[in-house]
Amino acid sequence: MSSDVLSVRVRLSAGGFRLAVEFDAPSGVTVLFGPSGSGKSTTLSAIAGLSKPESGRIALGNTVWFDSERGIDVPPEQRKVSLVFQSLALFPHLTAVANVEYGIDRSVPPAERRKRALAMLERMRVSHVSGRRPRTLSGGEAQRVALARAFVREPKLVLLDEAFSALDRELRNALGADVRALVAESGIPAIVVTHYRIEARAIGEWAVTVRDGRVVAQGPVRDVVPKPEVEE
Numbered sequence: 001m002s003s004d005v006l007s008v009r010v011r012l013s014a015g016g017f018r019l020a021v022e023f024d025a026p027s028g029v030t031v032l033f034g035p036s037g038s039g040k041s042t043t044l045s046a047i048a049g050l051s052k053p054e055s056g057r058i059a060l061g062n063t064v065w066f067d068s069e070r071g072i073d074v075p076p077e078q079r080k081v082s083l084v085f086q087s088l089a090l091f092p093h094l095t096a097v098a099n100v101e102y103g104i105d106r107s108v109p110p111a112e113r114r115k116r117a118l119a120m121l122e123r124m125r126v127s128h129v130s131g132r133r134p135r136t137l138s139g140g141e142a143q144r145v146a147l148a149r150a151f152v153r154e155p156k157l158v159l160l161d162e163a164f165s166a167l168d169r170e171l172r173n174a175l176g177a178d179v180r181a182l183v184a185e186s187g188i189p190a191i192v193v194t195h196y197r198i199e200a201r202a203i204g205e206w207a208v209t210v211r212d213g214r215v216v217a218q219g220p221v222r223d224v225v226p227k228p229e230v231e232e
Contacts, residue, residue, distance in 0.1 A: 004061030006030075006157065006189065010046050010053040019043065019213040025191060029183050031204030032193045033225055039213040040193040044159045047191070048083050049076035060156055060189075082150035083159045086166055088142055090134040096145045097121060097130040103153040120148040124178065140171045147175070151182055158183075158190040164199065172196065176203035197228040 006025040013019070019039045032040045045051040047058055049065065052073060058066040065074045082103070090099050100117035108116070121127045124144040129137055137145065143164065150158050160179070164172040176192075180203050183190050194200050200207060200221060207224040209217040217224045 010056035034210040
């Protein structure tokens with residue numbers, strides 16, 4: 001597994017909201033935890049390069065993606081970060097396997113792209129939907145296809161922004177277990193945004209709690225995210 005630490009020190013304003021976060025995320029799965037509107041998605045946007053901080057520094061190991069003092073701002077496409085939203089953004093006109101293939105670099109020969117895409121769909125236990133289009137997939141199947149596309153491109157980092165929140169608890173837990181296994185197998189670190197305590201404790205190894213645009217706690221997930229008193 002990669003030993004690179006993601007270091008995030010950013011300040012930015014977006015629509016009247018002020019974000020000022022500082023945290024380090026070790027290799028493995030880190031959970032960004034907190035209520036809606038606390039700044040979790042804005043933080044992911046800055047990491048991915050979709051939002052430019054006013055000041056700060058973002059680096060994965062020795063690779064610097066943003067540094068306001070040094071004038072560094074690496075474009076999103078050069079950061080090699082996979083970002084999965086709740087909406088998934090699967091192409092409706094493409095089959096599941098073609099959606100996964102789309103995530104693979106065009107320099108890879110077509111036959112090899114197809115082989116890798118099919119292998120990743122098999123790994124995500126949805127090889128049976130390879131020839132189907134997104135509108136015919138269940139919510140869980142579509143999520144697995146989106147995860148397959150995110151990991152097949154061998155990114156430096158995977159960001160999941162409330163990717164499972166529209167699913168029931170059983171599906172969230174199953175997909176969370178798959179993500180944790182993929183991270184362990186591939187060595188690709190992941191940052192997972194969630195407001196569900198059960199999901200956070202099940203999928204994460206490290207947790208960063210965000211409230212009102214600030215980090216209020218970080219550490220091992222079982223120390224940071226309280227055990228829920230009722231079923232979520």
